[in-house]
Amino acid sequence: MAADNNQNDLLIVGGGPAGIAAALWGKRLGLNPLLLEAAAQLGGQLLRSHNRSVDCPGFYGLVGADIAERLTVHLVREGVRFETQAPVTQIDCATKTVVVHGAVTYAGRALVLALGVRKRKLGIPGEQEFAGRGVSTSATRDKGQYVGREVVVVGGGDGAFEEALLLDEAGAHVTLVHRSANFRARPLYRDRVLGHPRIRVITHARLTTIEGTGWVERVTIKVSPPDAPPHQMTLPVDGVFPALGVMADTELVAGQVARDADGYILTDRHGATSCPGVWACGDTTRPLLSSLSTAFGDGATVAKAAFDWLEAQEQSR
Ligand SMILES: Cc1cc2nc3c(=O)[nH]c(=O)nc-3n(C[C@H](O)[C@H](O)[C@H](O)COP(=O)(O)OP(=O)(O)OC[C@H]3O[C@@H](n4cnc5c(N)ncnc54)[C@H](O)[C@@H]3O)c2cc1C
Known part of the structure; x- marks a missing residue:
C-alpha cells in the first residue's frame, strides 16, 4: 500500500483506554503518535459502562462517559493527534x-x-429492529423503565446474572434464559440467582425471535431439554437484555499476527506480537483482568516497547 500519511512513528488503532494510554506515552517519548478510532467518540467500552467506577485509581465515582471525556481532554491538552470516525478497514502488519x-492510507514506523x-x-430477528425500544444493552442504565414489567435476560455468565439481580432489585419480573444448565457466572451470583424466589430460570433454551409493534411485546424461545423433545414457547415481555459476553474483533489481522483459538492476539509480556514492530494492548490480548487499570498499564508498556524497538532500529542502521 502507498501511504497518504506516513509521518507517524507510532500508529495506534483503537481509541479505548489502552490505545489512549499508548498515545499519551508515545507522545511523552517523542514518537508523534496518531490514534485512529472508529467511533464518533474516544473511550471504547467506557461509553457503555454506566456503573460508577470503584476500582480504577483516580476515577472513583465517575461513570464511563465522564472518564472518557477526561481522557479525551487529557489527549487534547497534551497535543496528541487523534481521529474519530476513522474506522480502519485494512491492516498490513x-x-x-x-x-x-x-x-x-496511513503508515507508521511502529503499529499498536x-x-x-x-x-x-x-443474531436473531428483532434484535436490531428493537434496539433501544425494549432491547437493552445495559440494565444499570435502563432498569428504571422496567419497574413492574416482564423482562428476559439472556446468558449464563457474570454479566447476565448481575443484570438479572439488578432488574429484580429495581422491581422488574425477571426470566433468565440460558442455552445449557452450565453457568459460567461466579458462585456468588449463581447462588443468589438460582435460589431466588422471584427470578425464573429457563435452561437449554435459545431465543429465536423478538417481536412487537413499536416496542418489544414478546419473544419466542426454543427449548431443547436433554431428556425430552424440543418445544417452542412464547413469552410476553417488555424488555430483552442480551448478556452474552464479549468477543475479540481481530479479523483484520488474521494470518498476520498469532492469535489464540478465540481470536485474541498473542503477545509477550511487553505486548509484542509475532510480527516485528507490531504491538497489541488491552482487552484484545485477553488480559487476566479486563479492566481500565490493566488497559492503561498495557498501553503505556507497548509505547515504551515500541520506543525501544525504534531506537534499536535506528542504531542498527
Ligand atoms: C459495562 C461495562 C462496565 C465496565 N466496568 C468496569 C469497571 O468498573 N472497572 C474497570 O476497570 N473496567 C470496567 N470495564 C472494562 C473496561 O472498560 C475495559 O477493560 C477497557 O475499556 C478495555 O480497554 P481497551 O482499550 O482494551 O478496549 P475497548 O475499550 O474495547 O476499546 C477498543 C476501541 O477500539 C476501537 N476499534 C476497534 N476496531 C477498530 C478499527 N478497526 N478501527 C478503528 N477503531 C477500532 C473500538 O471502537 C473501541 O473504541 C467495564 C466494561 C463494560 C463493557
Whole structure:
C-alpha cells in the first residue's frame, strides 16, 4: 500500500483506554503518535459502562462517559493527534500500513493494535429492529423503565446474572434464559440467582425471535431439554437484555499476527506480537483482568516497547 500519511512513528488503532494510554506515552517519548478510532467518540467500552467506577485509581465515582471525556481532554491538552470516525478497514502488519474508510492510507514506523472487544449479539430477528425500544444493552442504565414489567435476560455468565439481580432489585419480573444448565457466572451470583424466589430460570433454551409493534411485546424461545423433545414457547415481555459476553474483533489481522483459538492476539509480556514492530494492548490480548487499570498499564508498556524497538532500529542502521 502507498501511504497518504506516513509521518507517524507510532500508529495506534483503537481509541479505548489502552490505545489512549499508548498515545499519551508515545507522545511523552517523542514518537508523534496518531490514534485512529472508529467511533464518533474516544473511550471504547467506557461509553457503555454506566456503573460508577470503584476500582480504577483516580476515577472513583465517575461513570464511563465522564472518564472518557477526561481522557479525551487529557489527549487534547497534551497535543496528541487523534481521529474519530476513522474506522480502519485494512491492516498490513508487515508494512505497518492501515486503510481508513477503505480509502485513506496511513503508515507508521511502529503499529499498536488496541482493538478491544465487542459484545456478542443474539443474531436473531428483532434484535436490531428493537434496539433501544425494549432491547437493552445495559440494565444499570435502563432498569428504571422496567419497574413492574416482564423482562428476559439472556446468558449464563457474570454479566447476565448481575443484570438479572439488578432488574429484580429495581422491581422488574425477571426470566433468565440460558442455552445449557452450565453457568459460567461466579458462585456468588449463581447462588443468589438460582435460589431466588422471584427470578425464573429457563435452561437449554435459545431465543429465536423478538417481536412487537413499536416496542418489544414478546419473544419466542426454543427449548431443547436433554431428556425430552424440543418445544417452542412464547413469552410476553417488555424488555430483552442480551448478556452474552464479549468477543475479540481481530479479523483484520488474521494470518498476520498469532492469535489464540478465540481470536485474541498473542503477545509477550511487553505486548509484542509475532510480527516485528507490531504491538497489541488491552482487552484484545485477553488480559487476566479486563479492566481500565490493566488497559492503561498495557498501553503505556507497548509505547515504551515500541520506543525501544525504534531506537534499536535506528542504531542498527
Ligand atoms: C459495562 C461495562 C462496565 C465496565 N466496568 C468496569 C469497571 O468498573 N472497572 C474497570 O476497570 N473496567 C470496567 N470495564 C472494562 C473496561 O472498560 C475495559 O477493560 C477497557 O475499556 C478495555 O480497554 P481497551 O482499550 O482494551 O478496549 P475497548 O475499550 O474495547 O476499546 C477498543 C476501541 O477500539 C476501537 N476499534 C476497534 N476496531 C477498530 C478499527 N478497526 N478501527 C478503528 N477503531 C477500532 C473500538 O471502537 C473501541 O473504541 C467495564 C466494561 C463494560 C463493557
